[in-house]
Amino acid sequence: MMKPIENQQIDHQQYVKKSKIIVLALVFAMAMTVVTFAQVSKKGAPEIVLKGGSRGDIHFPHRTHQDTLVDCKICHDMFPQISGIIEDLKSKGKLEKQQVMNHCRGCHKNMISAGKKAGPTACNKCHGK
Numbered sequence: 084m085m086k087p088i089e090n091q092q093i094d095h096q097q098y099v100k101k102s103k104i105i106v107l108a109l110v111f112a113m114a115m116t117v118v119t120f121a122q123v124s125k126k127g128a129p130e131i132v133l134k135g136g137s138r139g140d141i142h143f144p145h146r147t148h149q150d151t152l153v154d155c156k157i158c159h160d161m162f163p164q165i166s167g168i169i170e171d172l173k174s175k176g177k178l179e180k181q182q183v184m185n186h187c188r189g190c191h192k193n194m195i196s197a198g199k200k201a202g203p204t205a206c207n208k209c210h211g212k
Protein backbone atom coordinates (compact mmCIF):
# COMPACT_ATOMS: atom_id res chain seq x y z
CA MET A 84 0.00 0.00 0.00
CA MET A 85 1.30 3.43 -0.94
CA LYS A 86 1.34 6.13 1.75
CA PRO A 87 -0.39 9.43 0.97
CA ILE A 88 1.96 11.92 -0.71
CA GLU A 89 2.29 14.28 2.28
CA ASN A 90 3.40 11.38 4.59
CA GLN A 91 6.10 10.37 2.11
CA GLN A 92 7.47 13.92 2.25
CA ILE A 93 7.55 13.82 6.06
CA ASP A 94 9.39 10.45 5.89
CA HIS A 95 11.94 12.01 3.58
CA GLN A 96 12.46 15.02 5.84
CA GLN A 97 12.95 12.74 8.85
CA TYR A 98 15.41 10.64 6.85
CA VAL A 99 17.47 13.72 5.98
CA LYS A 100 17.37 14.85 9.64
CA LYS A 101 18.52 11.41 10.90
CA SER A 102 21.35 11.24 8.34
CA LYS A 103 22.59 14.65 9.46
CA ILE A 104 22.59 13.52 13.11
CA ILE A 105 24.51 10.35 12.23
CA VAL A 106 27.10 12.29 10.23
CA LEU A 107 27.52 14.78 13.11
CA ALA A 108 27.90 11.92 15.61
CA LEU A 109 30.58 10.31 13.44
CA VAL A 110 32.51 13.55 13.07
CA PHE A 111 32.31 14.08 16.86
CA ALA A 112 33.51 10.52 17.56
CA MET A 113 36.47 10.98 15.21
CA ALA A 114 37.40 14.32 16.80
CA MET A 115 37.29 12.74 20.29
CA THR A 116 39.58 9.91 19.15
CA VAL A 117 42.15 12.42 17.89
CA VAL A 118 41.96 14.48 21.13
CA THR A 119 42.26 11.38 23.35
CA PHE A 120 45.22 10.08 21.35
CA ALA A 121 46.98 13.45 21.54
CA GLN A 122 46.51 13.53 25.34
CA VAL A 123 47.84 9.98 25.77
CA SER A 124 50.94 10.58 23.63
CA LYS A 125 51.62 13.95 25.32
CA LYS A 126 51.84 12.17 28.68
CA GLY A 127 54.81 10.14 27.42
CA ALA A 128 55.65 6.54 28.22
CA PRO A 129 54.10 4.90 31.32
CA GLU A 130 57.47 3.29 32.19
CA ILE A 131 60.86 4.84 31.41
CA VAL A 132 64.29 3.21 31.74
CA LEU A 133 66.84 5.78 32.91
CA LYS A 134 70.61 5.34 32.73
CA GLY A 135 72.24 5.07 36.17
CA GLY A 136 75.96 4.87 35.32
CA SER A 137 77.97 2.27 37.26
CA ARG A 138 74.94 1.40 39.45
CA GLY A 139 72.85 0.27 36.48
CA ASP A 140 69.52 1.25 34.94
CA ILE A 141 66.55 2.63 36.85
CA HIS A 142 63.03 1.48 35.99
CA PHE A 143 61.02 4.64 36.53
CA PRO A 144 57.22 4.35 36.82
CA HIS A 145 56.36 7.62 35.00
CA ARG A 146 52.57 7.19 34.94
CA THR A 147 52.41 6.34 38.66
CA HIS A 148 54.17 9.64 39.41
CA GLN A 149 51.91 11.60 37.04
CA ASP A 150 48.85 10.12 38.75
CA THR A 151 50.18 10.62 42.30
CA LEU A 152 51.89 14.01 41.93
CA VAL A 153 49.65 15.50 39.17
CA ASP A 154 51.87 18.58 38.63
CA CYS A 155 54.28 17.88 35.75
CA LYS A 156 56.50 20.84 36.76
CA ILE A 157 57.67 19.00 39.90
CA CYS A 158 60.11 17.24 37.55
CA HIS A 159 59.82 19.02 34.22
CA ASP A 160 60.98 22.37 35.61
CA MET A 161 64.33 20.59 35.90
CA PHE A 162 64.31 19.05 32.37
CA PRO A 163 61.90 19.23 29.41
CA GLN A 164 59.42 16.55 28.33
CA ILE A 165 61.77 14.88 25.83
CA SER A 166 62.96 11.27 25.77
CA GLY A 167 66.68 10.94 26.63
CA ILE A 168 66.97 14.59 27.71
CA ILE A 169 68.53 13.87 31.13
CA GLU A 170 71.52 12.09 29.55
CA ASP A 171 71.73 14.83 26.91
CA LEU A 172 71.81 17.68 29.48
CA LYS A 173 74.27 15.77 31.69
CA SER A 174 76.65 15.31 28.74
CA LYS A 175 76.50 19.08 28.08
CA GLY A 176 77.12 19.89 31.74
CA LYS A 177 73.68 21.53 32.06
CA LEU A 178 72.67 18.98 34.70
CA GLU A 179 75.10 17.71 37.32
CA LYS A 180 75.56 13.95 37.72
CA GLN A 181 72.98 12.69 40.26
CA GLN A 182 71.16 16.06 40.27
CA VAL A 183 67.93 14.45 39.05
CA MET A 184 68.59 11.49 41.33
CA ASN A 185 68.86 13.77 44.37
CA HIS A 186 65.55 15.34 43.38
CA CYS A 187 63.92 11.87 43.14
CA ARG A 188 65.47 10.55 46.33
CA GLY A 189 64.97 13.85 48.19
CA CYS A 190 61.23 13.74 47.61
CA HIS A 191 61.01 10.10 48.71
CA LYS A 192 63.00 10.94 51.88
CA ASN A 193 60.77 13.91 52.72
CA MET A 194 57.60 11.95 52.19
CA ILE A 195 58.84 9.04 54.33
CA SER A 196 59.74 11.53 57.11
CA ALA A 197 56.22 12.95 56.80
CA GLY A 198 54.86 9.42 57.24
CA LYS A 199 53.50 9.27 53.70
CA LYS A 200 53.65 6.56 51.06
CA ALA A 201 56.76 7.18 48.93
CA GLY A 202 59.29 5.56 46.65
CA PRO A 203 62.66 3.97 47.53
CA THR A 204 65.73 5.68 49.02
CA ALA A 205 68.08 2.65 49.01
CA CYS A 206 70.48 2.53 46.04
CA ASN A 207 69.60 -0.98 44.91
CA LYS A 208 65.84 -0.32 45.07
CA CYS A 209 66.12 2.16 42.19
CA HIS A 210 69.26 0.90 40.46
CA GLY A 211 69.71 -2.52 38.92
CA LYS A 212 73.07 -2.99 40.71
Ligand code: HEC
Pocket residue numbers: 124125126127128129131133143145148149152153154155156157158159163164165166167168169170
Ligand atom coordinates in the same frame (compact mmCIF):
# COMPACT_ATOMS: atom_id res chain seq x y z
C1 HEC B 1 58.51 12.48 39.14
C2 HEC B 1 59.05 13.11 37.94
C3 HEC B 1 58.16 13.33 36.75
C4 HEC B 1 56.91 13.88 36.72
C5 HEC B 1 56.07 14.40 37.86
C6 HEC B 1 56.52 13.91 35.32
N1 HEC B 1 57.53 13.40 34.55
FE1 HEC B 1 57.54 13.28 32.51
N2 HEC B 1 59.44 12.50 32.57
C7 HEC B 1 60.14 12.21 33.71
C8 HEC B 1 61.40 11.58 33.34
C9 HEC B 1 62.47 11.12 34.30
C10 HEC B 1 61.42 11.50 31.94
C11 HEC B 1 62.51 10.89 31.04
C12 HEC B 1 63.52 11.91 30.63
C13 HEC B 1 64.65 11.26 29.85
O1 HEC B 1 64.41 10.28 29.12
O2 HEC B 1 65.80 11.74 29.94
C14 HEC B 1 60.16 12.09 31.47
C15 HEC B 1 59.80 12.19 30.15
C16 HEC B 1 58.60 12.73 29.69
C17 HEC B 1 58.22 12.82 28.29
C18 HEC B 1 59.07 12.42 27.09
C19 HEC B 1 59.30 10.96 27.05
C20 HEC B 1 58.18 10.20 26.42
O3 HEC B 1 57.91 9.08 26.88
O4 HEC B 1 57.55 10.69 25.48
C21 HEC B 1 56.97 13.36 28.24
C22 HEC B 1 56.15 13.66 27.01
C23 HEC B 1 56.57 13.61 29.61
N3 HEC B 1 57.59 13.22 30.46
C24 HEC B 1 55.37 14.19 29.99
C25 HEC B 1 54.98 14.43 31.31
C26 HEC B 1 53.72 15.06 31.68
C27 HEC B 1 52.66 15.54 30.70
C28 HEC B 1 53.70 15.10 33.05
C29 HEC B 1 52.59 15.58 33.95
C30 HEC B 1 51.27 15.00 33.74
C31 HEC B 1 54.95 14.51 33.53
N4 HEC B 1 55.69 14.11 32.45
C32 HEC B 1 55.31 14.38 34.87
C33 HEC B 1 59.77 12.51 34.99
C34 HEC B 1 58.56 13.05 35.38
Ligand code: HEC
Pocket residue numbers: 133134135136137138141169173179180181182183184185187188191202203204205206207208209210
Ligand atom coordinates in the same frame (compact mmCIF):
# COMPACT_ATOMS: atom_id res chain seq x y z
C1 HEC C 1 64.95 7.24 43.79
C2 HEC C 1 65.78 6.52 42.88
C3 HEC C 1 67.27 6.50 43.13
C4 HEC C 1 67.92 6.12 44.27
C5 HEC C 1 67.33 5.68 45.60
C6 HEC C 1 69.32 6.19 43.98
N1 HEC C 1 69.52 6.63 42.69
FE1 HEC C 1 71.31 6.88 41.75
N2 HEC C 1 70.36 7.62 40.12
C7 HEC C 1 69.00 7.72 39.97
C8 HEC C 1 68.72 8.38 38.71
C9 HEC C 1 67.34 8.73 38.18
C10 HEC C 1 69.95 8.64 38.09
C11 HEC C 1 70.21 9.31 36.72
C12 HEC C 1 70.03 10.81 36.78
C13 HEC C 1 71.11 11.57 37.48
O1 HEC C 1 72.32 11.31 37.31
O2 HEC C 1 70.74 12.47 38.30
C14 HEC C 1 70.97 8.13 38.99
C15 HEC C 1 72.35 8.16 38.75
C16 HEC C 1 73.30 7.59 39.53
C17 HEC C 1 74.70 7.42 39.17
C18 HEC C 1 75.33 7.83 37.85
C19 HEC C 1 75.75 9.27 37.81
C20 HEC C 1 76.63 9.53 36.57
O3 HEC C 1 76.16 10.16 35.63
O4 HEC C 1 77.75 9.06 36.57
C21 HEC C 1 75.31 6.82 40.23
C22 HEC C 1 76.77 6.44 40.32
C23 HEC C 1 74.32 6.61 41.26
N3 HEC C 1 73.11 7.08 40.78
C24 HEC C 1 74.55 6.06 42.49
C25 HEC C 1 73.61 5.90 43.49
C26 HEC C 1 73.91 5.47 44.86
C27 HEC C 1 75.29 5.13 45.38
C28 HEC C 1 72.72 5.44 45.53
C29 HEC C 1 72.47 5.10 46.99
C30 HEC C 1 73.12 5.99 47.95
C31 HEC C 1 71.67 5.83 44.59
N4 HEC C 1 72.27 6.11 43.39
C32 HEC C 1 70.32 5.88 44.90
C33 HEC C 1 68.05 7.29 40.86
C34 HEC C 1 68.28 6.83 42.13
Ligand code: HEC
Pocket residue numbers: 141142143144147148151152157158183184186187188190191194200201202203208209
Ligand atom coordinates in the same frame (compact mmCIF):
# COMPACT_ATOMS: atom_id res chain seq x y z
C1 HEC D 1 57.77 15.04 44.56
C2 HEC D 1 57.90 13.66 44.96
C3 HEC D 1 58.54 12.62 44.07
C4 HEC D 1 59.53 12.78 43.12
C5 HEC D 1 60.21 14.06 42.67
C6 HEC D 1 59.83 11.45 42.64
N1 HEC D 1 59.06 10.52 43.26
FE1 HEC D 1 59.19 8.47 43.04
N2 HEC D 1 57.59 8.25 44.22
C7 HEC D 1 56.90 9.26 44.86
C8 HEC D 1 55.73 8.71 45.52
C9 HEC D 1 54.69 9.48 46.33
C10 HEC D 1 55.75 7.31 45.24
C11 HEC D 1 54.72 6.28 45.68
C12 HEC D 1 53.69 6.24 44.58
C13 HEC D 1 52.64 5.21 44.78
O1 HEC D 1 52.98 4.02 45.00
O2 HEC D 1 51.47 5.57 44.65
C14 HEC D 1 56.94 7.06 44.44
C15 HEC D 1 57.33 5.80 44.01
C16 HEC D 1 58.49 5.52 43.30
C17 HEC D 1 58.98 4.20 42.96
C18 HEC D 1 58.35 2.89 43.39
C19 HEC D 1 57.16 2.56 42.54
C20 HEC D 1 56.53 1.23 42.94
O3 HEC D 1 55.83 0.70 42.08
O4 HEC D 1 56.73 0.77 44.05
C21 HEC D 1 60.13 4.36 42.22
C22 HEC D 1 61.01 3.28 41.64
C23 HEC D 1 60.35 5.78 42.12
N3 HEC D 1 59.35 6.45 42.79
C24 HEC D 1 61.41 6.36 41.42
C25 HEC D 1 61.54 7.73 41.22
C26 HEC D 1 62.55 8.31 40.35
C27 HEC D 1 63.59 7.56 39.57
C28 HEC D 1 62.33 9.68 40.39
C29 HEC D 1 63.07 10.77 39.67
C30 HEC D 1 63.17 10.68 38.22
C31 HEC D 1 61.22 9.91 41.31
N4 HEC D 1 60.78 8.72 41.79
C32 HEC D 1 60.79 11.18 41.67
C33 HEC D 1 57.25 10.59 44.92
C34 HEC D 1 58.23 11.18 44.13
